[in-house]
Amino acid sequence: MDIILLERIEKLGTIGDVVTVKDGYARNFLLPQKKALRANEANKKVFEANRDRLEKENAERRTEAEKAGQKVEGAEIVLIRASSNTGQLYGSVNVRDIALALGEQGHEIDKKQVIMGHPIKTIGMHDVRVDLHPEVSITIKANVARSDDEAELQRQGVDVMAAMFEEDQAAEGGAGFTEAVDPTLEPGEIPADMLEGSESEEEA
Secondary structure, X not given: OEEEEOOOEOOOEOOOOEEEOOHHHHHHHHOOOOOEEEOOHHHHHHHHHHHHHHHHHHHHHHHHHHHHHHHHOOOEEEEEOOEOOOOEXXXXXXXXXXXXXXXXXXXXXXXXXXXXXXOEEEOEEEEEEEEEEOOEEEEEEEEEEOOHHHHHHHHOXXXXXXXXXXXXXXXXXXXXXXXXXXXXXXXXXXXXXXXXXXXXXXXX
């Protein structure tokens, strides 16, 4: 379907562009949300008659979004969640969780403005994009942790996931294995009993 864009759409175009999209995308998203018009002669005339007004309104909304963006840009939200020892969450963090947490900080963000390729499923610091306007995007930090103390460590740059992994390795006896290496050997030197064993195997 050919449509006329009424606002900038990522990867499609900007106001006034006539583009071709799949029928379902136009009918289910662009047309009902008034982001586009069908590109027929009547609508083209209506658009051209209103182009100046539409562009002016868009510029005003963009300016407002830029001002709001200065307050939200770089904001950090802390989300306390239960997880396994490997850092995998029991559940996930989605756009609604992000919008609610930003709202608690006084930022009016609609969940539709939160852009996530997929839900967050692990402990850690995650960058999340927020589109305040089709032409204004900002990034916030989602600090997903099992406790406030853990969140504070992550805020300071500590990789909690790596620390958990090291703890697991130690618990599985990884540390005991390293102690078994002969401390008198030079790095990379092969223990004598291994050499003898390989020689006897070759003779056999």
